[in-house]
Amino acid sequence: MKNITISDVAKHANVSKSTVSQFLNKRYDYMSEKTRKKIEATIKELNYQPNIVARSLKQKSTFTVGVVVANILHTFSTHIIRAIEDFFHKHDFHIIVCNADDQPEKERKYIEMLRAKQVDGIIIFPTGGNIDLYEQMKQDEFPIVFMDRTIEHIEIETVMLDNHLAAQLAVNQFVQNGYNRIAIVTTSIIRNISPRVERIQGYKDALNSHGIEVNEAYIKTVDADQISLALTELFQCKTPPQAILAGNDIVLIEVLKFMKENNKQIPEDVAVIGIDEVPFASFYTPPITTVAQPTTEMAQQAVERLLQQMKKEEGQEQFPLIQRFAPTLIVRSSCL
Incomplete structure (x- = not known):
């Protein structure tokens, strides 16, 4: 035919x-x-x-971009990806989503694959384990935007949350409601993954601002499968915490599971706040107080930055190298 x-x-x-x-x-x-x-x-x-191939050759564009996400299991990641797809669709671009599972080796393979497929640019939630690859893309002037995480000493445009403020909002809410023995639990900080490190620092600074001494025993950074053990250790302390700040949505789920399994009531036995809004937060019993990220606005900013790099036009808007978005505290019943 x-x-x-x-x-x-x-x-x-x-x-x-x-x-x-x-x-x-x-x-x-x-x-x-x-x-x-x-x-x-x-x-x-x-x-x-x-003929997509002919169109690509004529316009020197594949009209395709890559999104390499560190861990697609995070609610934040899926919301961001959904919004990125919406914005690129309006510009007639397709996206290819790759999940690195927080493994630098997988991230490297996906980035190399996407470049081999001649995508026009990549948005990366960097694992932090491929410094040489990031630097090579920057040297090649390949369009790239980091999302959620920043890498020190590499000048790549980055869109992320004000993580320090996110932790501060949570700690302030705890203190306002009378809690002073406050713990924080995050997933591993191997490779100094910036959101986790910054949230811990924000937590410490917020405690200090309220005149509360930082108790290192109340700070837990472990892999997801070790969170239950870390919580057990917290509650075996001579003076266990009255409140727990879950550093992300995966930690929050593990905290809630632990509370159910150990018959601990929220907030009667321990108050809980999670960083990252989750779909079940409003109808969980009790409803969970969270610190939400403006995912739609962050995704739009990342898309605009990448499109601008891909167009390489003169007189473009100058974005700050790193743009941080303010979080929002959503007060519910898990911290009273």
Whole structure:
């Protein structure tokens, strides 16, 4: 069966090839409504499928971007990916999502694969374990934006949360409600993953601002499968914590499971606040106080930064190298 070409569409619709091309690229400014409908009807009648490869060669773009997420299990990650896809769809770009599982080796393979496929740019939630690869992309002037995490000494545009403020909001809420023995639990800080490190520092600074001494025994940074053990250790302390700040959504889930399994009541036995809003927070019993990230705004900023790099136009808006977004405290019943 013969492949239908743009010439066939133009001939059948009795318009020029350039007019069909303008239609396909959604440039309708100099085209009547009648012509638009005629071309649209012809494309349907002939079952014409645009040649993506030819379009890519002509415009020197694959209209595809990569998103390499450190751990797709985080609610924050899935929300960001969803929003990124929405924004790129408006610009007629497709996205390829890769999950690195917080493993630098997987991250490297995915980045190399995406570049081999000639994607136009990549948004990366960096594991922090491929410094040489990040530097090479920067040296190649390959469009790249970091999301959620920053890497020291590498000047790559980054969009992330004000993690210090996120922890401060939680600690302030605990203190305001009369708690002073406050613990924080995060997943591992191997490779100095910036959100976790910054949240711990924000927690310490907030305690100090309230005149509360930092108890190192109340700070736990472990792999996800060790969180239950870390919580057991916390409650075996001579003076166990009255409140727990869960450093992310995965930690929060493990904290809630631990409370159920050990018959501890929230907030009667221990108050809980989680950083990252989760779908069940509002209807869990009791509803969970969280510190939410503005995922839609962060995703839009990352997309705009990457598009600007890909276009390489003069006189573009100058973004700050690292842009931090303010979190929001959502007060519910787990901290009274």
